[in-house]
Amino acid sequence: MTTPRDxxxxxxxxxxxxxxxxxxxxxxxxxxxxxxxxxxxxxxxxGDRIVPGARWMPPDSLLDEAASALVREAPYESVEDWLWRRGRGLADVYVAALEREGQLTRQRHRWIPVDTGRTALADSPARRRAADRWASGEPVLAALAATLGIGEPPAGDAPEIADDSVVTVLAAVNDAVMELEAVRQRRAIEEAAYDNIWRVP
Structure with missing residues (x-):
């Protein structure tokens, strides 16, 4: 399993x-x-620029896609630009991959054989490995999850992440999620204001 899959x-x-x-x-x-x-x-x-290394054949097709998608010419791409470009629709890509592999299944109605639209994780070694990694409090996974509101804040000091490059990526991820939330809030305010115009007698 990889960090995105976990x-x-x-x-x-x-x-x-x-x-x-x-x-x-x-x-x-x-x-x-x-x-x-x-x-x-x-x-x-x-700095914040992603510089590709040697061509690498990872054991995961989606990571292979990611490696192939890296910009390989200077001045390269910033982490922020990568997040917005690569991230477009990426959740759907990962969900579809788990479904293809049988790790994620669509739940059917209890009595009628129709798709309810809900998904359920299969009991698999991959799921158990992800659960073990989560239970261990592995700091990178915990930090990524916290950005999504998953998990409880640590009771004491959170384990430190020593790698400055990883810290840079985590900060960029947090900033991007906050920026997207600000865009959603601004749109909601604009839509509410537009609706109010039409309610004025």
């Missing part, structure tokens, strides 16, 4: 203190991909 599994298993927006999840999954590619030395960060 994160999605935890999101489906544990849930969140708030409704998880698909856009938020997509941005966080894109950040998780960068962190895994950093760990595999398939890329490095220079």
């Amino acid at each position: 994160l999605l599994t935890v999101a489906l298993d544990v849930g969140s203190s708030r409704t998880i927006e698909r856009g938020d999840l997509s941005l966080v999954l894109a950040g998780a991909e960068v962190i895994d590619l950093l760990d595999a030395q398939a890329l490095a960060l220079e």
Whole structure:
């Protein structure tokens, strides 16, 4: 399993203190991909720029897609730009991959054989590994999940993440999610104002 897959599994298993927006999840999954590619030395960060490393064949098709999508010419791409570009619709891509692999199934109505639109995680080794990683309090997974409102705030000091590049990615993910939420709020205000215009007698 990879960090994005573990994160999605935890999101489906544990849930969140708030409704998880698909856009938020997509941005966080894109950040998780960068962190895994950093760990595999398939890329490095220079400041906030993603510099591709050697071509790498990961054991995961979606990470392979991510590695292939890296901008390979200077001045390269910022982490922020990557999140918005790669993150577009990424949650749906990961959900579809888990469904294809049989790790995520569509629930059917109890008496009528129709799709209810709800999904359920299959009991699989991948799910158990993600649960173990989550239970261990692994700091990167915990930080990504916290951005989505998953999990309880740590009682004491949170485990420190020593890798400055990972910290840079986590900060960019948090900023992007906050920016997307601000856009949603602004649109809601504009729509409410527009509706109020038509209610004036």
